[in-house]
Amino acid sequence: MIGFFDRRWRGFRVVNLVGWGLLAAMILGVYLAKTMAWGERNQIASVEIQIRQEKLRIRLLEAEVAHLEQPRRLEALSAGALGMAPIGPKQEIALDDLHRFERQKPIPAPTLAEPPVFAQADVGAPGVAAKIAVAGPVTAQFAAPQVTQQ
Template sequence: MNPFKRRVFGVRLFEVAAFACVLALAFGVYLAKTNAGRERARIANIDRQIAEEQRKTKLLRAEVAHLEQPERLGRLSNAHLGLQPADGTREALPETLPEIARPAEKKPRPAPSNLLPKPEPVPVPVPEPAPEAPTLEKPTR
């Protein structure tokens, strides 16, 4: 049973086997190439989508940066809500709030001049409930 000598339809068995092998290989390569080509097209497509999305995000980030300018927000909140930069005497830290609240309970409506505590411990000037707090205007638009 020597495959180099045995012939099938006058062709050596070895050659038939080799030809079959080559066909199988060629088909395999064809499959792999087609697959790879499809994958590559998909990757390129996704890359394009990513680039497009990135371009859009960039545009949106630029728009956000433009819209969120502190100066613009300040102008709008002043024009539509009547807001103003907070006065320094109305600032307080969360830790100092209890201290600020205590004297206010005892003296419900102290005169503004008495408000700044004479003794040292209160570090922040007490924000007096504003007698004429700025009324929030309705957004005019």
């Protein structure tokens, strides 16, 4: 142990050289670490600012959506532009009750002079015509809803 402390290299104590070397490595390490950390920190800060701005934009958009979807505004638009009104009991139906409604009038005949090519091909397939007849147009099914009161 004593030998190590007394050992010299070109007049310099080895222990001193090792110490200086370690110090230099530590300084360099700290410098590199801090430089990299500074870069990372900047990047994080930049991302965080971006997140904050995005959140702010989301807030603005949410507020704008809420403003545009004001119930009174929608009511005025739907009543004024579309002539709509709150639905009545006879216009409501629960999903479970859909099966109660049979088609109440025959499917109107196609008004097209010539049916589309794909329709011809479909109808020609076995069993397809029957399925189409059962399904019927949506408007026909809901022409005179009976509600659930029975």
